[in-house]
Every structure is written in C-alpha cells, then in structure tokens.
Amino acid sequence: MKINWSGFSKKTYPERLKMLRDSDLLSHELQENLEKNETLSVAIADQLSENVIGTFSLPFSIVPEVIVNNQAYTVPYVTEEPSVVAAASFACKIINRSGGFSAHVHQRLMIGQVALYQVPDREQACQEILNQKDQLLEIANQAYPSIVKRGGGAREIRVEKVSGQTDFLVVYLHVDTQEAMGANMLNTMLEALKPHLESLSRGQSLMGILSNYATESLVTSSCRIAFHYLSPNKDEARELADKIVLASHFAQADPYRAATHNKGIFNGIDALLIATGNDWRAIEAGAHAYASRDGLYRGLSLWTLDSEKEELIGEMTLPMPIATKGGSIGLNPRVVLSHELLGQPFAKDLAQIIVSMGLAQNFAALKALVGAGIQQGHMKLQAKSLALLAGAKEAEVPKLVDGLIAEKTFNLEKAKSILKELRS
Ligand code: NDP
Numbered sequence: 001m002k003i004n005w006s007g008f009s010k011k012t013y014p015e016r017l018k019m020l021r022d023s024d025l026l027s028h029e030l031q032e033n034l035e036k037n038e039t040l041s042v043a044i045a046d047q048l049s050e051n052v053i054g055t056f057s058l059p060f061s062i063v064p065e066v067i068v069n070n071q072a073y074t075v076p077y078v079t080e081e082p083s084v085v086a087a088a089s090f091a092c093k094i095i096n097r098s099g100g101f102s103a104h105v106h107q108r109l110m111i112g113q114v115a116l117y118q119v120p121d122r123e124q125a126c127q128e129i130l131n132q133k134d135q136l137l138e139i140a141n142q143a144y145p146s147i148v149k150r151g152g153g154a155r156e157i158r159v160e161k162v163s164g165q166t167d168f169l170v171v172y173l174h175v176d177t178q179e180a181m182g183a184n185m186l187n188t189m190l191e192a193l194k195p196h197l198e199s200l201s202r203g204q205s206l207m208g209i210l211s212n213y214a215t216e217s218l219v220t221s222s223c224r225i226a227f228h229y230l231s232p233n234k235d236e237a238r239e240l241a242d243k244i245v246l247a248s249h250f251a252q253a254d255p256y257r258a259a260t261h262n263k264g265i266f267n268g269i270d271a272l273l274i275a276t277g278n279d280w281r282a283i284e285a286g287a288h289a290y291a292s293r294d295g296l297y298r299g300l301s302l303w304t305l306d307s308e309k310e311e312l313i314g315e316m317t318l319p320m321p322i323a324t325k326g327g328s329i330g331l332n333p334r335v336v337l338s339h340e341l342l343g344q345p346f347a348k349d350l351a352q353i354i355v356s357m358g359l360a361q362n363f364a365a366l367k368a369l370v371g372a373g374i375q376q377g378h379m380k381l382q383a384k385s386l387a388l389l390a391g392a393k394e395a396e397v398p399k400l401v402d403g404l405i406a407e408k409t410f411n412l413e414k415a416k417s418i419l420k421e422l423r424s
Pocket of ligand 1: 178
C-alpha cells in the first residue's frame with residue numbers, strides 16, 4: 001500500500017497515530033501498544049540488567065520514507081537530540097527523488113580472537129594450528145550446534161603474530177552468525193577452542209573474545225543527488241555541491257573535523273540501532289576503528305561530483321554486524337514494533353538501511369554546514385527545548401518559542417523571563 005506521508009511532521013501526535021493506524025504498517029496488537037504507550041515492563045527490565053529501579057524513556061520517532069535498493073521503508077528513530085529526525089527526513093526526501101540509496105553487503109561474518117602468549121616458537125605454532133584448521137572449525141561448530149542447524153557456523157581460521165610489549169600469537173575465527181550479532185556464539189566457540197590452541201601452540205591463552213572490529217561485515221551505501229535538488233538557483237546548487245565535496249575532503253584530512261563528521265553520521269545510525277534493539281556500543285567501536293584503518297582517523301563518508309550528469313555522489317562503507325534476533329530483541333515491545341515498522345527485514349537488509357541512514361544524516365549536516373549554517377536550523381528546536389526546560393505548558397510553548405526566536409541570542413534565563421512576561 002502506497003502511503004502519502006506529506007505533511008506528517010505538521011500533524012498532531014494523535015493525528016500521526018491515526019495515520020499509522022490507517023496505513024496498516026502495524027498489527028492491531030502493536031498499534032494498541034503504541035497508542036497506550038506500553039514500553040518495556042519493569043519485570044522484563046529486571047531480567048535484562050542488574051540493580052534495576054525502573055525503566056528509562058526516549059522519544060520514539062519515524063523517518064517516514066527511505067528508499068533503499070528500490071524498496072521504501074518507514075524507519076524508526078530513537079533520539080533525544082533536536083533536529084536529527086527533521087534533518088534525516090529532509091535528506092531522505094531529496095535522496096528519494098534522486099532514486100534513493102543503492103546498498104550492498106560485502107560479507108557477513110563475525111570475527112573472534114584467541115590471544116596466545118609465551119608461545120615458544122610462534123612460526124611452528126602457526127603451522128601446527130593451520131594444519132588442524134578443519135578439526136578446529138569442527139570443534140567450534142560442535143560448541144554451538146544450533147547456529148550450524150540454522151545454516152551458519154565457523155567458516156575460517158587465520159593466525160597472526162602480533163607484537164607489542166609482549167609477543168602474541170593471535171588466532172582469528174570467522175563465523176556466519178546468520179540473523180544474530182553473535183557475541184555469545186563466538187565467545188562460546190572460542191572458549192571451546194582455547195585448550196586445543198594452547199596444546200597446539202604450547203603457549204598460554206590470555207583470552208578468547210569476539211572482536212567488534214568487524215571487517216568481515218562491511219556494508220556500503222551510496223546515493224546520487226541531482227544538483228537541482230540542492231537549490232532552485234543553478235549557481236547556488238553547484239556551489240553547494242562543490243562545498244559538500246570540500247567538506248568531505250576536510251573530514252578526510254583533519255581528525256578534529258572527522259570526529260564531528262562521524263558523530264553526525266552516528267546521529268542517524270545510533271537512532272536506528274537503539275530502535276531495533278542493537279548494541280550501539282559495538283557498532284560505534286567497530287566503525288571508529290574502521291575510520292582509523294590507515295593510521296589517521298578519517299571521515300567515514302566520501303562525497304564526489306559527476307559534473308557531466310550534474311550529480312553529487314555520496315558513498316559510505318563501514319562494519320555493520322547488526323542483528324534481527326538474539327540479545328534483547330524480542331523482549332522490548334518497542335523494539336518488536338520497530339522491526340514490524342521496517343517490514344521485518346533480514347539482518348543484511350537492516351544493515352543496508354542503517355548505513356543508508358548514516359549517509360542521509362551526513363548529507364543533511366553537510367548541506368546545512370556549508371549552506372546556511374547549522375545553527376539557523378537548530379534555533380527553533382533549541383528554543384523549543386529551552387521553553388520546555390523553563391517550565392512552559394504545551395499551550396505556552398509556541399508563543400515562548402516565537403519570543404525566543406525574536407531575540408538574537410537566547411538561554412534558559414531568557415526563556416524563564418519571557419515565560420514570566422507571557423503569564424503576567
Ligand atoms: P544471543 O546470545 O541472544 O544469541 C542469539 C540467539 O538468537 C540465540 O538464542 C539463537 O537461538 C537465536 N536465534 C533465533 N533465530 C536465529 C537466527 N535466524 N539466526 C541466529 N540466531 C537466531 O545473542 P548473540 O550471540 O548475538 O550476542 C549478542 C549479545 O551479546 C548482545 O546483547 C550484545 O550486547 C552482547 N555482547 C556483546 C559483546 C561485544 O560486542 N563485544 C560482548 C559480549 C556480549 P539458538 O541458540 O537456538 O541458535
């Protein structure tokens with residue numbers, strides 16, 4: 001069913017819920033859950049973590065339409081930061097008009113490692129381990145047979161000599177974890193391998209643990225944006241495209257800019273990771289390591305021009321070993337709802353949507369930065385946050401926001417004083 005999302009952001013909250021109900025995106029049960037605002041129960045929270053004293057809420061939003069590989073998705077976003085959802089929606093509208101995102105998964109294997117030390121002859125140990133590769137893969141699979149039944153399992157073993165203050169021999173295990181992120185799967189397999197690796201290497205094992213530097217789970221997303229979507233003025237559009245490319249060069253060359261450039265990308269990625277119950281710390285760690293892969297911390301996205309076709313081209317590759325099963329997915333009703341909104345994608349599809357949202361967020365940020373500046377767009381949303389912080393009631397917020405915007409600079413004190421004036 002084709003949904004007409006136009007004007008969604010201008011609707012009231014009850015109107016938005018009604019529109020979702022009418023769109024058939026959610027089952028009756030989940031629609032009710034949304035309308036009654038039923039989130040994670042304390043009973044389940046108490047099972048998920050320790051010392052629980054309650055649950056914690058964040059705004060749950062949607063980016064109404066995102067086209068990835070010719071398929072339209074309604075994307076759930078969990079973020080407290082003003083302007084992130086608006087920026088993503090704005091960027092996706094432009095990118096959708098230009099054909100949407102093209103994305104692909106290079107591979108989807110998780111990597112775990114066993115670090116061995118006090119290995120008397122690392123060269124010989126390397127050989128002994130590689131000679132036993134098939135047997136070791138079998139031991140790993142026997143340690144977690146259910147993933148083999150699901151079509152996954154241990155696929156590869158490689159060994160490297162790693163030297164720092166101590167000489168290590170590191171054994172890397174590559175595993176197809178199917179729809180799971182695979183941390184517990186990998187850790188179980190690595191534990192099973194440890195005694196065999198100690199015996200083959202005649203060394204000691206220090207630890208066996210999943211690596212979040214998931215270089216075997218790379219995902220690329222790209223988009224092409226016709227210049228004329230950047231501005232109705234032809235010269236201004238070309239200038240904006242040129243400046244977005246320069247901003248991408250700047251983030252490649254300067255780690256101070258790269259950190260902020262990538263933070264903007266993660267405004268989108270984290271919002272979707274949290275909504276879908278994924279481990280955002282794991283994805284952040286892997287992506288930041290990937291951003292430093294040649295020794296300098298760089299921006300994750302690249303923007304170039306196709307001058308002949310008059311298009312701006314964005315591209316981004318990063319590790320995206322996310323899950324649609326396991327962990328807390330399935331236990332949190334909001335997470336269940338997110339997967340349903342997305343149409344129950346497989347992990348490979350979800351990974352492509354997530355990287356695409358990172359690129360969309362990056363486009364919106366760069367366009368604002370090199371154009372009118374980020375502050376102009378942020379001002380109204382900041383004013384709204386200040387109005388709420390100052391204690392304005394719902395009906396008072398619009399007037400207080402207008403009062404704040406009329407000031408050149410504003411802060412909480414100013415918001416409180418305007419609210420006092422309004423009330424008197
Ligand atoms: P789980 O331990 O929850 O394992 C995945 C579960 O999903 C299994 O119970 C599996 O069932 C089930 N499952 C159902 N359908 C499928 C399917 N199609 N494909 C795969 N599994 C399926 O999760 P993970 O091993 O993925 O570990 C993720 C958790 O580990 C996250 O909560 C993460 O925060 C945490 N973690 C992360 C670390 C890190 O990032 N460094 C370290 C340690 C933990 P069955 O058993 O029947 O196969």
